[in-house]
Amino acid sequence: MTAVGIDAMEIWTGKLELDLPGTFAQAKGEDPEKYTKGLGLVTSSFPDTYEDIVTMGANAAKRLMDRKGLTPDDIGRIDVATESAFDNSKPVSTYIAGCLEQVFDGDFHHANKGERKFACVAGTQSIDDAYNWIKAGRNRGRAALVVATDTALYERGDPGEATQGAGAVAMLITENPSLVELSTEQGYGSADETDFLKPNQQFPSVDGKRSVQVYLARMREALEDFESVAGDTHPDDFAYVPFHTPFPGMVRKAGLFGYRHTLRGTDIEDELTDEIGRQPREEAFDSWEEYEEAIRDYMDSLKRTEMYRDWYARTIEPTLNIARQVGNWYTGSVHVARASALKSAAETGRELAGEHLLVGSYGSGAQAEIHAETVADGWKEEIQALTLDEQLSRRYELSFEEYERVHDVHNHEKETELEEFTQPDGEFVFTGWGRMNERKYDYVE
Numbered sequence: 088m089t090a091v092g093i094d095a096m097e098i099w100t101g102k103l104e105l106d107l108p109g110t111f112a113q114a115k116g117e118d119p120e121k122y123t124k125g126l127g128l129v130t131s132s133f134p135d136t137y138e139d140i141v142t143m144g145a146n147a148a149k150r151l152m153d154r155k156g157l158t159p160d161d162i163g164r165i166d167v168a169t170e171s172a173f174d175n176s177k178p179v180s181t182y183i184a185g186c187l188e189q190v191f192d193g194d195f196h197h198a199n200k201g202e203r204k205f206a207c208v209a210g211t212q213s214i215d216d217a218y219n220w221i222k223a224g225r226n227r228g229r230a231a232l233v234v235a236t237d238t239a240l241y242e243r244g245d246p247g248e249a250t251q252g253a254g255a256v257a258m259l260i261t262e263n264p265s266l267v268e269l270s271t272e273q274g275y276g277s278a279d280e281t282d283f284l285k286p287n288q289q290f291p292s293v294d295g296k297r298s299v300q301v302y303l304a305r306m307r308e309a310l311e312d313f314e315s316v317a318g319d320t321h322p323d324d325f326a327y328v329p330f331h332t333p334f335p336g337m338v339r340k341a342g343l344f345g346y347r348h349t350l351r352g353t354d355i356e357d358e359l360t361d362e363i364g365r366q367p368r369e370e371a372f373d374s375w376e377e378y379e380e381a382i383r384d385y386m387d388s389l390k391r392t393e394m395y396r397d398w399y400a401r402t403i404e405p406t407l408n409i410a411r412q413v414g415n416w417y418t419g420s421v422h423v424a425r426a427s428a429l430k431s432a433a434e435t436g437r438e439l440a441g442e443h444l445l446v447g448s449y450g451s452g453a454q455a456e457i458h459a460e461t462v463a464d465g466w467k468e469e470i471q472a473l474t475l476d477e478q479l480s481r482r483y484e485l486s487f488e489e490y491e492r493v494h495d496v497h498n499h500e501k502e503t504e505l506e507e508f509t510q511p512d513g514e515f516v517f518t519g520w521g522r523m524n525e526r527k528y529d530y531v532e
């Protein structure tokens with residue numbers, strides 16, 4: 088059976104940065120450790136005045152096409168995943184294709200374009216669509232371009248303001264991929280929830296505390312569903328477990344739940360028995376409440392064990408390195424987590440080809456999806472081609488007053504004039520609105 092997966096990826100970060108424990112916490116009169124220790128964030132990325140979901144997505148896609156030596160004829164579909172769209176009819180993929188046509192010979196008239204929406208899980212869903220399109224034999228040898236792009240901004244004063252971010256991930260989905268192969272097996276946890284939504288409004292309505300609980304509940308369902316088809320999982324089956332990362336503190340909770348679930352009935356549970364006892368079993372309790380309390384106590388003990396701490400440091404921590412520096416990128420976030428893990432492996436000389444990842448995506452509203460991936464032979468070359476470190480070090484650091492103004496510039500309800508902070512260089516920029524209120528873009532050499 089031919090393997091299908093991610094052949095290559097590129098990341099484009101918004102060109103501004105906000106220091107969270109420094110600038111933001113200070114202005115808010117908060118303890119910096121809420122950010123460093125609680126949420127697990129250091130800085131977040133923001134879009135400069137000439138950046139938006141189209142420019143960031145097109146810039147990532149251009150870099151990908153340049154690096155892989157592709158022309159528009161090599162690409163049969165373009166799917167954009169976003170929860171920051173500005174048009175209910177014309178998809179962002181048409182804008183991105185329009186940008187790319189400014190700089191590549193040929194056009195994308197033959198390519199099927201669309202836009203995927205299901206909050207942050209839409210990036211993974213777009214990969215899924217591309218996978219199915221290729222597996223169905225409809226791709227005629229061509230690749231799919233998937234772009235996950237978002238400006239994750241919250242209303243000023245909303246608790247979510249602490250977890251903002253902006254950036255895009257472009258991925259090429261092909262047969263015999265160089266980066267990772269996707270498993271056929273998938274698990275879903277999906278329910279009608281009102282934890283985070285944008286009912287025809289730019290900034291989200293969020294029930295933050297509830298959103299954390301919904302994330303964990305749907306992720307647990309997805310894992311059980313995955314295991315029902317792929318068989319039981321063991322914590323050491325996977326080199327890394329990249330999760331959707333709205334902020335690293337969320338993944339700290341998900342990692343502990345995942346570890347507890349997957350160690351049940353394994354040699355790890357046996358080894359831990361003397362130290363913290365065996366995991367409570369539901370059938371041994373008279374009520375669900377008593378069982379839950381016992382599980383909470385068990386998890387409190389579990390997270391202090393050396394066995395768990397080692398696993399977390401090895402399997403989860405490396406997935407969070409980039410998120411700590413860029414914040415939440417919504418649809419791109421889980422793909423940033425995968426890149427972060429692979430980048431860390433390359434930097435520490437770890438050999439990964441043939442090893443497995445367990446990838447946990449999540450979208451509010453709400454749906455979690457879990458699948459496995461096998462790292463492909465070309466992973467190191469692909470991941471070393473990323474220029475993310477350079478991009479991060481070039482970001483302009485905002486003062487709090489500048490942050491307030493740039494937030495206003497990107498607020499659709501405000502008209503704010505503001506000079507750009509950085510100079511565009513070899514990239515697409517937003518230039519204004521056309522006669523039908525469409526957005527206009529140019530490539531700046």
Ligand code: CAA
Pocket residue numbers: 118119120121122124125126207246247248249250283293294295296298299302331332333334336337415417449450451
């Ligand atoms: N030292 C150490 N830790 C501290 C601290 C300090 N001085 N002060 C606070 N903390 C800890 C808190 O204990 C808490 O950790 P725990 O949850 O482990 O207890 C953490 O820092 C955050 O503190 P608060 O809960 O007080 O922060 P908050 O009330 O400002 O809200 C939030 C946090 C709910 C996540 C909020 O930022 C939010 O609403 N974010 C947007 C929604 C979101 O990201 N939800 C995640 C799941 S939904 C999803 O994944 C989809 C998506 O992308 C949006």
